[in-house]
Amino acid sequence: MNRLVRDFVMNKYLYVMMIPVIAYYVVFHYAPMYGALIAFKDYSPMKGIWGSDWVGLKHFHDFFNSYYFWRILKNTIVISFYSLIFEFPAPIILALLINEVRNKAFKRAAQTITYMPYFISLVVICGIVTDFTNADGIINRLFVSLGYDGQAMLQKAHLFRPIYILSEIWQRIGWESIIYIAALMSVDIEQYEASRIDGASRLKQLFYITIPGIMPTIAIMLILRMGNLLNVGFEKIILLYNPATYETADVISSFVYRKGLLEFGWSYSSAVGLFNSVINLFLLVMANSISRRINNSSLW
Amino acid sequence: MKRFITGTLIIMMLGTLLIACSSKGENESKDEPSNSASSPAASTSVEGNDAAVYPMKTDKTLTYWGEMTGNIVGVKATHEEVPFFQDWQKKTGVKLKFTAPPAGQAKETLNVMLASGELPDMIEFNFLSEFPGGPEKAIGDGYILKLNDLIDKHAPNLKKFLQENPAIDKMVKTDNGSYYAFPFIRYDEYLRVFQGPIVRKDWLDELGLPVPETIDEWTTMLRAFKEKKGAAAPFAVNSKPRFFNDSYNGAIMGAFGVKRDFYQKDGSIKFGPAESGFKEYLRLFQTWYKEGLIDKNIATADGKAVDSNMASGATGATIGNAGGGIGKWQPLVEANDPKALLVAAPYPVLNKGDTPMFGQKDNAYSSGGIVAVTASSKDPELAVKLLDYGYSEEGRMFFNFGTEGVSYNMVDGYPKYTDLLMKNPDKLAPAQAMSLYVRGSYNGPFIQDKRYAEQFFARQTQRDAVDIWKKTDVAKYALPPLTPTPEESSEYATIMNDINTLVDEMTLKIILGSESIDKFESYVDKMKSLNLDRAIEIQSAALQRFNNR
Numbered sequence: 001m002n003r004l005v006r007d008f009v010m011n012k013y014l015y016v017m018m019i020p021v022i023a024y025y026v027v028f029h030y031a032p033m034y035g036a037l038i039a040f041k042d043y044s045p046m047k048g049i050w051g052s053d054w055v056g057l058k059h060f061h062d063f064f065n066s067y068y069f070w071r072i073l074k075n076t077i078v079i080s081f082y083s084l085i086f087e088f089p090a091p092i093i094l095a096l097l098i099n100e101v102r103n104k105a106f107k108r109a110a111q112t113i114t115y116m117p118y119f120i121s122l123v124v125i126c127g128i129v130t131d132f133t134n135a136d137g138i139i140n141r142l143f144v145s146l147g148y149d150g151q152a153m154l155q156k157a158h159l160f161r162p163i164y165i166l167s168e169i170w171q172r173i174g175w176e177s178i179i180y181i182a183a184l185m186s187v188d189i190e191q192y193e194a195s196r197i198d199g200a201s202r203l204k205q206l207f208y209i210t211i212p213g214i215m216p217t218i219a220i221m222l223i224l225r226m227g228n229l230l231n232v233g234f235e236k237i238i239l240l241y242n243p244a245t246y247e248t249a250d251v252i253s254s255f256v257y258r259k260g261l262l263e264f265g266w267s268y269s270s271a272v273g274l275f276n277s278v279i280n281l282f283l284l285v286m287a288n289s290i291s292r293r294i295n296n297s298s299l300w
Numbered sequence: 301m302k303r304f305i306t307g308t309l310i311i312m313m314l315g316t317l318l319i320a321c322s323s324k325g326e327n328e329s330k331d332e333p334s335n336s337a338s339s340p341a342a343s344t345s346v347e348g349n350d351a352a353v354y355p356m357k358t359d360k361t362l363t364y365w366g367e368m369t370g371n372i373v374g375v376k377a378t379h380e381e382v383p384f385f386q387d388w389q390k391k392t393g394v395k396l397k398f399t400a401p402p403a404g405q406a407k408e409t410l411n412v413m414l415a416s417g418e419l420p421d422m423i424e425f426n427f428l429s430e431f432p433g434g435p436e437k438a439i440g441d442g443y444i445l446k447l448n449d450l451i452d453k454h455a456p457n458l459k460k461f462l463q464e465n466p467a468i469d470k471m472v473k474t475d476n477g478s479y480y481a482f483p484f485i486r487y488d489e490y491l492r493v494f495q496g497p498i499v500r501k502d503w504l505d506e507l508g509l510p511v512p513e514t515i516d517e518w519t520t521m522l523r524a525f526k527e528k529k530g531a532a533a534p535f536a537v538n539s540k541p542r543f544f545n546d547s548y549n550g551a552i553m554g555a556f557g558v559k560r561d562f563y564q565k566d567g568s569i570k571f572g573p574a575e576s577g578f579k580e581y582l583r584l585f586q587t588w589y590k591e592g593l594i595d596k597n598i599a600t601a602d603g604k605a606v607d608s609n610m611a612s613g614a615t616g617a618t619i620g621n622a623g624g625g626i627g628k629w630q631p632l633v634e635a636n637d638p639k640a641l642l643v644a645a646p647y648p649v650l651n652k653g654d655t656p657m658f659g660q661k662d663n664a665y666s667s668g669g670i671v672a673v674t675a676s677s678k679d680p681e682l683a684v685k686l687l688d689y690g691y692s693e694e695g696r697m698f699f700n701f702g703t704e705g706v707s708y709n710m711v712d713g714y715p716k717y718t719d720l721l722m723k724n725p726d727k728l729a730p731a732q733a734m735s736l737y738v739r740g741s742y743n744g745p746f747i748q749d750k751r752y753a754e755q756f757f758a759r760q761t762q763r764d765a766v767d768i769w770k771k772t773d774v775a776k777y778a779l780p781p782l783t784p785t786p787e788e789s790s791e792y793a794t795i796m797n798d799i800n801t802l803v804d805e806m807t808l809k810i811i812l813g814s815e816s817i818d819k820f821e822s823y824v825d826k827m828k829s830l831n832l833d834r835a836i837e838i839q840s841a842a843l844q845r846f847n848n849r
Binding site: 044048067068130134135152154156157242244246247258259260261262264265266 | 408441442598599805
């Protein structure tokens, strides 16, 4: 206690400077957790959060027993998993490629062009995707000219995930590569020089110096990503799906959207959201501890 | 919760696209007709103890929440700018402050508003079919007021109208006899039918084909359109928000004795998609799709896609409204091909001479445009008096025709719209110009006048359309507006939400050919396991209660 007081007196300005940050977390991150209570109640705005009736785990029970539970859970996991496998490495590869380019002007141009799509609104992106994949859209015209049949691709359940993932990569690859490019800058130049004297080829340099050099960054990004594994955003899904593709496209968040916003099921959708967050937390902790054990880099 | 709020905000921001895909379809079917003058004149009797004299003398301002009609999206941004709403305040003497949700997102926005607990005085929203749980739940949860006493004391015009029309009165209230909103009444029969199949007559004439009456004739026609006229999407329909949105009233599939909804037959309630006729409909559409007779993008086609297919001559047959369909497309097709002519076709049947079982026909009370008074209103009496205006003789003229000398002139006792509406100097289409000055062309808290439709349907083909489409037996099979009890309704909503998802999935997968027609039975089994029987039970009980009202 005495130590704490002394510490406080000594660093009082530091503590004062911390107040806004703490306040931010309390006001915007911890206080709203109180609202999670409605997952266990039959929430009615007129009665308020506290005044609504308790129903215990009813909403969780309903969700786990719902007809579509397994399907949306599976779709959420599969889409996340695909994006982990295909989308996560893409910006790393792009960063490595850009790093190898010696022509400065080309390098800049490539970077700018690849991160441009990130700034386009998602609604517009989905409009473009829908147009391109139409029966007479540009992609199908290409196929037709190669002798295939044109078909409305967004009506095919098995094409939904590839379309989703590919457009995701296209939109985010440039933006996400920035952090890796920054990490690449910090790799020690002397190591390259030394390896060159030892006769390492460029490929060898890549595998033995560059990649290990940015490994901690990759690990951190991966852990952060794990924490969002079940967070497939509903915006893009609801803009692209239709009943013909529900089978592969309907995910937890789009289900919550339909329940919560269209059916006024506030409590039910909070319950689903809470479930989602708990799983995410679990995955995050797991990924962190695995990463700490395997390559000694972790968030905490 | 935090995520939920974030999500909500995001949805609101997503505006643009949602407007594009979801709003149109539903609004269109609502903003058609209108109503009769030749009616039980709700003469503004001043018999009531508290009849309002308009304009009323008050300095209070009331708040009003409601969606702007799709007709004037892009013309005016807010209610305040619309002459009708300015005049409404002047005529009634009550100042109003309007709030409007983004077009097509009324439900989501209302949801957020209700969750915030801060409500305006009046809400214009379809509490009957759009509010989860229905009107009794909205009253029970303390959002809106039960209006019985207020109407009794302060709304003499509506009260009188309902007393004179017990059949309508029965529809306007709930099983418990609660009034929950100021209704929109399509008084005349003529105003209740406004939608049906539309075909390119000029193509038919050129090909030597008759206007199709049977399913076989439809197939022949579509095939000819495709092969001889080069139509890329001979039959196209709007699929937003649900696949073949207008099939809820049994278009085309009515030939097989089903519609994509509940109906009554031989005294019991049936769910169309679970009946064998639905399988035949799927079989037909599957062959049509395979042959390329249906729009290839049918699963994702929205109203705009249909518009452009019609305009470019890719489509020769569709389902649409007399006003928002024929009225909108005729100039478009003409621009491309001066000979082009769109006409109404009857709802198809299997054997020539049969009367179609189903077709679009609204009840006299249709629940779009109804206005409820909220429980948090500071002056519900004033709100009720304001809303009662639309049922008075003077108010009905105002809602249907606007202000004399501006939007209409009395010619031999007949209110004739001025050129400001019909040939707008700013080049607005009549449907748009009308919606600026009157509510007759869409809906609202008043009694619609037939004389609106007579003028709005400017083309002979439009007027004929109503006569062709109204020849159905739908009155025998249709359900009145039912209200499940609040306890049942959330159960019902949950069941039907799952089932409708399944129905849409089944329909599309079979029609697009990714699953065989033989799968139909297994889908019906799935519907059963989702508790379809319970939903039918709830509907039957509600029908029973309705009949006992």
